[in-house]
Amino acid sequence: MAHPDIAGRRLPKAAYAENFADLHPPLSPHEALVESDRCYFCYEAPCQQACPTSIDIPLFIRQIGAGNPNGAAETIFEQNILGGMCARVCPTETLCEEACVRETAEGKPVKIGLLQRYATDALMRAGRQPFQRAPATGKKVAVVGAGPAGLACAHRLSLHGHDVTIFEARKKSGGLNEYGIAAYKSVDDFAQAEVDFVLAIGGIKIENGKVLGKAITLERLRQDYDAVFLGMGLQGVNALNTRHEDTDGVEDAVDYIAELRQAKDLGKLKVGRHVLVIGGGMTAIDIAVQSKLLGAEDVTILYRRGAEQMKASDFEQELAQTKGVKIKHWVMPKKVLTKDGKAIGLECEYTAEKKGRLEGTGETFKLKADMIFKAIGQTFVPKPMQDAIVLDGGRIKIDASRRTSLPDVWAGGDCAAGGQDLTVAAVDDGRRAAESIHTFLSA
């Protein structure tokens, strides 16, 4: 096999901007009016029921149709203060738009995501914060993590008049919105614009670079604050458990995407000529598509089961395929092939399901690769909790109000058990936790 070829500047300069442009360009006012007219204003609308944050979708679409996009945005933000990002990254095809009765009637749902973006963009462009804080309560709440869950929680708490301090490990706030999701879903530094929008309500302080278990401890936060919300996400990455996993050229998809999201010059990012991605979720799709857009010659996703079992939605799988990514199903990695300490390929084995269990068939094959991305899921690292909190399946156990086993600690987003690992679900957690904390503090 050939020597690895990992390099930047595979493409002409202009191609990077073109490749990483907005995946779904925003609707024009005319398009928004035409699209809003398609909504049937359903009773107890299925779309609203499918939305993890229960946004009153028929109402906001009717408001758009009546020439009131700012009112529409208020309807959205009332339920979901990160409605702008959710409009961009929500897998609407498996949520609101899948439930849309137009999908049932004609296979073409109302473009709810794009309409939501139209409304939220309008209000954010107008620079208006639609909410006003209640009189100060004098209560203080600590929020760990400035991702979707933490921001949503902080905003709702501030609305109720509580003072919030967010402790964020990274340099920038926004969590996966800033470091995780694919670049073409959040262009023009939208994640930071949204953080500013959330903070504009006032009463929220963010301390960046504060890692739980290092600069701050849960014990100390519980002493210093009236309540604590944990929304720190997932810090660990699953291992492949194959030989030579640590070889040069084998990378964590999550880290690479974070680097890509922060890159000022995408041309400086080095990418292989032959890229393999192991995994079947959104991260696998995101890294595969972005590698291709960075100029990789061929990119293949390897997934150990079939298309139906992939966590990535049909839309995401199709997106990958239209961008030229190949998806191989029913295969698993056996061994990273190396030369001079560098990855040059991957030995794989075909898989099959036997009596509900996934097994290797014994038949193997080799694939050429300069770069191999691991995108097989992230894990919660409980160490900073120092066993003070009860876990459930490796994540923080919470009840319906998002309260943990500790009476003054709530949790939400990916670090909490039972979640959907979606931005919109994290926002819902944050909002519900804030309401519960508010009740607790008002008692």
Add this chain to the structure above:
Amino acid sequence: MADLRSNFVGIKSPNPFWLASAPPTDKEYNVVRAFKAGWGGVVWKTLGEDPHVVNVNGPRYGAIHSGDRRLLGLNNIELITDRPLQTNLDEIKRVKRDWPDRAMVVSLMVPCEEPNWAAILKRVEETDCDGVELNFGCPHGMSERGMGSAVGQVPEYIEMVARWCKANTRMPVIVKLTPNITDVRKPARAARQGGADAVSLINTINSIMSINLDNFAPEPTIDGKGTHGGYCGPAVKPIALSMVSEIARDAETKGMPISGIGGITNWRDALEFILLGSGTVQVCTAAMTYGFKIVQEMTSGLEQWMDERGYSRLDELVGKAVPNVTDWQYLNLNYIAKAHIDQDKCIQCGRCYAACEDTSHQAISNQPKNGKRHFEVIDAECVACNLCIEVCPVETCITMVQMTEGTDPRTGRKIDPNYANWTTHPNNPAAKIAAE
């Protein structure tokens, strides 16, 4: 193949589709384009006396749109022709000479004096046109000068002018009626009394399309002010159909030829007017919205329908629905129907439920079935009002099903196969008791 030829009070046209007196029939250029496109006839835009009127130089039209800007209703504040009379007459003569098989009717509006009418009729006759239409309908501008709807709103004037016209011309006279009155039968009777050959209706309806929320002025706005205009287009069709039916049913005007006008947009609309007694139909807004080509859809649709149903001539259809238009008091109160939802077609939008629950008879249930949304009619509550059908986005998903036997679960009464109406109903204090 169905024969669409029409002979309306002696005015012949290859099909019953005429363009109404309006901007589309303003001059030779447009009318020739219309005839090339296939229109059976035109009513030339209303002529008046010289010096010709002038129009505003700002917006003349206002509209209401659906969300995707389908034009549902249009209004205008344009007056009659703003070109010299002779220019129009020359063009009319030329067009009629070049298109002898098409109907050429000329619309007229002059002050209410016999000499004025006699004078213009004489000049119009020289064009060899097929007939005249007296514009007693325009609700804006000209009505302020004692013409248009100002005449149409006084039956005595209608009769008087119609009589003058019949006395001063050999041409067929059609009286165009305004809907801006309480009872359309009165002006129609007056037209007949005056000897008019036919009536055409409706002209446009008084209207203000909207108020501009920035400058608080009516639309269309001319330099910050607006005035009421004439409303037309798809939205006025039901009003027009009702008025046409009134005239077709009235003992005094029964059988009088009618040229139907009002929101006709496709062949179905046209046929509905014909079935209510219209010998020809006139179209304006649809042409102004989509251009002259729409007549191709109209002739094709009408032909197809007639062929499929075995009708060969228009005469077989004119007025066919009139006997089925009746007064409320004669509707069969023993007729019982219930709404039925076809669950295979239902898309679970719940609009029928919201409409019935909030605003009607609470006759639709909203109980999940097998984990899915499920809406079903409660026969014991359903009065068959039809609202669910009208709000349902899926055609034929909800239908009205007649109960022909058994007991109506709403009233507990046995279905009575006999016809019985309000005039004999026990709850009617004025009920006529059938003679023993």
